[in-house]
Amino acid sequence: MSDDQLADYLxxxxxxxxxxxxxxxxxxxxxxxxxxxxxxxGEYSMTGYEMSYEDFLRKLK
Incomplete structure (x- = not known):
């Protein structure tokens, strides 16, 4: 994925x-x-991680 494709994805x-x-x-x-x-x-800070859906749910409020 190019930088532009990654930016569009995020x-x-x-x-x-x-x-x-x-x-x-x-x-x-x-x-x-x-x-x-x-x-x-933050407004200009995004990160992606491999994670299971179950772990994602545990991070929610």
Whole structure:
């Protein structure tokens, strides 16, 4: 995935909304097709991790 493709992929989560609040104050989305969670901790800070859906649910408020 190119840098531009990655940026578009991450931006897609923010623009469609639906993020779930995490216990630590971050916002997260789960991409079941890829088995990753996308975490946004600030306006310009997003990170992706491989994670099971069950672990994702445990991080929610």
């Amino acid at each position: 931006d897609g989560f923010v623009t469609r909304g639906g993020g779930q609040p995490f216990k630590d104050g971050a916002t997260g989305w789960y991409d079941a097709d890829r088995g990753v969670v996308i975490i946004q901790r």
